[in-house]
Amino acid sequence: MLAKAKASPERCSVNCYDDCSLPQAQSVARMSREIDEPIAKMGRLVHYKRGAEIFGEGQPAEYVYRVVTGAVRTSRIVNNGRRQICQFYLPGDYFGLEAHNEQATSAFAVNDSQILVTNRHTIAKLTCRRRDVTQQLMRIASKEIKHLQDQILLLTKTAEERIAWFLLQMSQRTGSANLVNLPMSRQDIADHLGLTIETVSRTLKQLARTGWIKPLGSRRIQLVRLDALTCLVS
Amino acid sequence: MLAKAKASPERCSVNCYDDCSLPQAQSVARMSREIDEPIAKMGRLVHYKRGAEIFGEGQPAEYVYRVVTGAVRTSRIVNNGRRQICQFYLPGDYFGLEAHNEQATSAFAVNDSQILVTNRHTIAKLTCRRRDVTQQLMRIASKEIKHLQDQILLLTKTAEERIAWFLLQMSQRTGSANLVNLPMSRQDIADHLGLTIETVSRTLKQLARTGWIKPLGSRRIQLVRLDALTCLVS
DNA sequence: CGAGTCTTTGAGGGGAGTCAATTCGTGTGG
DNA sequence: CCACACGAATTGACTCCCCTCAAAGACTCG
Numbered sequence: 001m002l003a004k005a006k007a008s009p010e011r012c013s014v015n016c017y018d019d020c021s022l023p024q025a026q027s028v029a030r031m032s033r034e035i036d037e038p039i040a041k042m043g044r045l046v047h048y049k050r051g052a053e054i055f056g057e058g059q060p061a062e063y064v065y066r067v068v069t070g071a072v073r074t075s076r077i078v079n080n081g082r083r084q085i086c087q088f089y090l091p092g093d094y095f096g097l098e099a100h101n102e103q104a105t106s107a108f109a110v111n112d113s114q115i116l117v118t119n120r121h122t123i124a125k126l127t128c129r130r131r132d133v134t135q136q137l138m139r140i141a142s143k144e145i146k147h148l149q150d151q152i153l154l155l156t157k158t159a160e161e162r163i164a165w166f167l168l169q170m171s172q173r174t175g176s177a178n179l180v181n182l183p184m185s186r187q188d189i190a191d192h193l194g195l196t197i198e199t200v201s202r203t204l205k206q207l208a209r210t211g212w213i214k215p216l217g218s219r220r221i222q223l224v225r226l227d228a229l230t231c232l233v234s
Numbered sequence: 235m236l237a238k239a240k241a242s243p244e245r246c247s248v249n250c251y252d253d254c255s256l257p258q259a260q261s262v263a264r265m266s267r268e269i270d271e272p273i274a275k276m277g278r279l280v281h282y283k284r285g286a287e288i289f290g291e292g293q294p295a296e297y298v299y300r301v302v303t304g305a306v307r308t309s310r311i312v313n314n315g316r317r318q319i320c321q322f323y324l325p326g327d328y329f330g331l332e333a334h335n336e337q338a339t340s341a342f343a344v345n346d347s348q349i350l351v352t353n354r355h356t357i358a359k360l361t362c363r364r365r366d367v368t369q370q371l372m373r374i375a376s377k378e379i380k381h382l383q384d385q386i387l388l389l390t391k392t393a394e395e396r397i398a399w400f401l402l403q404m405s406q407r408t409g410s411a412n413l414v415n416l417p418m419s420r421q422d423i424a425d426h427l428g429l430t431i432e433t434v435s436r437t438l439k440q441l442a443r444t445g446w447i448k449p450l451g452s453r454r455i456q457l458v459r460l461d462a463l464t465c466l467v468s
Numbered sequence: 469c470g471a472g473t474c475t476t477t478g479a480g481g482g483g484a485g486t487c488a489a490t491t492c493g494t495g496t497g498g
Numbered sequence: 499c500c501a502c503a504c505g506a507a508t509t510g511a512c513t514c515c516c517c518t519c520a521a522a523g524a525c526t527c528g
Contacts, residue, residue: 076387079468084387100376104383127361127368134361134368141375142334148382149338153310153318155389156428159484186507194390199484201508218493218507234313393516420475433516435476452475452525 039064039094039126039136043118048109054096057106061099063117067091070113071183074105075191085192087147088184090173094140110183155194162193163203164232167213171223178223179216272360272367273298273328277352282343288330291340295333297351301325304347305417308339309425319426321381322418324407328374344417389428396427397437398466401447405457412457413450 045068048054054065057076065072072089086105089095095107109115127133154162166189171180182189186197193200204221207213212225223229279302282288288299291310299306306323320339323329329341343349361367388396400423405414416423420431427434438455441447446459457463 076383078387078390082390084390086383086386098376098379100373100380104380124365124369128365131358131362134371135358137368138371138375139334141372141379142332145332145375145378145382146334146338148379148386149310149320152320152382152385152389153312155386156312156316156318196485197507198486198509202484205508430517431475432477432518436516439476 039066039118039123039133042122043116046115046117048113048115050109050112052109054107054109054115055103057103059103061096061101061103061120063096063119064094064123065096065107066094066116066118068114068116070115071110072107072113072115073110073184073188073192074107076105083191084194085188087144087151088188088192097137097140098144110188159193159195159199159203160206161232162195163200163207164212164229166193167221167223168226168229168233178226180221180223182219182221272364273300273352273357273370276356277350280349280351282347282349284343284345286343288341288343288349289337291337293337295330295335295337295354297330297353298328298357299330299341300328300350300352302348302350304349305344306341306347306349307344307418307422307426308341310339317425318428319422321378321385322422322426331371331374332378344422393427393429393433393437394440395466396429397434397441398446398463400427401455401457402460402463402467412460414455414457416453416455 043064043066048070054072055061055063067089069091072093072095074086074089074095076084076086078084087095088110096103098104123133123137127137154165157165167180170182171177174181184192186200189195190197190200195203204213204215207229208215210228212223212228214222214224216222277298277300282304288306289295289297301323303325306327306329308320308323308329310318310320312318321329322344330337332338357367357371361371388399391399401414404416405411408415418426420434423429424431424434429437438447438449441463442449444462446457446462448456448458450456
């Protein structure tokens with residue numbers, strides 16, 4: 001019931017760079033879909049082990065983060081002990097930007113992950129010189145807001161619709177059309193969708209029985225009937 | 235069931251100004267808690283009648299809005315006809331900023347309202363000259379994100395907790411400690427909290443029976459036991 | 469005063485939660 | 499390499515909260 005997150009704040013700094021001069025920075029910039037993202041080109045690459053805390057709720061928000069490899073979840077603990085997973089972040093996604101003074105969420109590495117960490121001061125200084133940085137910041141914030149609004153819509157729907165939505169979203173975000181890799185546990189999914197692990201499991205089974213999905217092991221799912229799933233979410 | 239929003243796009247422009255020279259602009263700036271908010275000092279004051287559409291979902295996001303008097307609700311329509319009210323905005327609140335290219339929500343005036351409308355280009359130009367504008371933008375976005383996250387936490391709670399949370403929040407935002415004026419209908423409240431009007435009505439009755447609140451007419455509620463309500467939300 | 473809308477109240481049903489037991493999967497140590 | 503342990507995931511039975519449907523009551527405004 002009380003899903004306490006593992007607090008193993010083990011962090012290993014692997015590589016540092018502050019400019020585009022190093023090859024790693026180049027590859028990071030190339031990974032970006034929008035080439036001219038100034039924030040993507042600076043920062044420090046940090047390696048977090050599976051389950052490691054990246055930042056905690058209430059901590060001062062000093063950095064902006066970007067997933068390079070792996071996966072990250074942000075979460076909040078509610079009074080009754082429930083854990084709400086606000087968002088999963090996959091390679092290319094920014095997070096930690098939404099905070100103003102202090103973090104409203106905690107962030108944990110779902111898997112071993114490489115995260116690009118950029119100081120907010122560095123970004124703030126950049127906004128004075130380059131006007132497109134402000135636009136990029138607002139674009140990231142807008143994306144975050146849009147996503148939260150989608151999630152709010154989701155929480156008024158049925159379990160089946162939530163699961164379908166989640167699977168479709170994961171398939172879109174990971175790029176593979178009809179094969180979904182789930183880096184997170186059932187508990188993570190349940191806490192994200194506002195369900196219980198039992199309901200998640202039952203609903204997945206139901207979708208498999210109707211032939212819309214095909215489970216390939218516990219954390220790999222093939223989306224057989226993309227049309228039916230999409231229709232369910234509409 | 236299908237809660238269709240009234241589409242009465244009647245809008246009356248009452249006053250225009252683009253600088254601080256006019257007295258209305260001064261009063262708007264004075265209303266602001268943070269005196270040095272650059273956005274609050276410019277724009278055009280528009281009057282919207284009760285039920286009027288301020289902008290529609292999918293429309294290009296050209297302006298940023300600020301409530302001066304009245305109340306505004308932003309909403310989205312889900313596939314099954316349900317309406318999700320994303321947020322209520324009260325005097326002093328900004329809205330419409332979260333959109334990137336096009337509005338993700340529709341906005342309607344709950345009551346007759348005066349809205350300060352500012353062109354995004356004007357703000358964008360200002361960011362080049364004054365660096366604090368970017369910070370203000372991010373502060374508004376952060377506030378919006380925090381609020382959405384709170385609402386997500388809310389939607390996993392019971393009806394009683396949602397109602398209590400809503401009443402406490404409204405009392406905080408309107409400034410009056412234990413007297414809540416509800417400018418919106420039961421349907422609006424229900425669509426905001428992810429409940430039905432029947433459940434809203436029943437839950438309010440239940441809270442009144444336990445003596446924690448005291449209804450003063452349909453749209454005025456006295457919060458008798460603030461401690462108990464706060465404990466419920468925790 | 470009356471038509472329409474909003475709100476309240478009641479009865480019944482369904483979907484997800486809770487509790488509990490079993491199975492599966494992974495890593496560990498003998 | 500196998501046996502064991504531990505957690506993760508599945509499956510089942512039962513309960514409860516909220517939704518649905520329906521009708522009556524209260525309020526608003528012409």
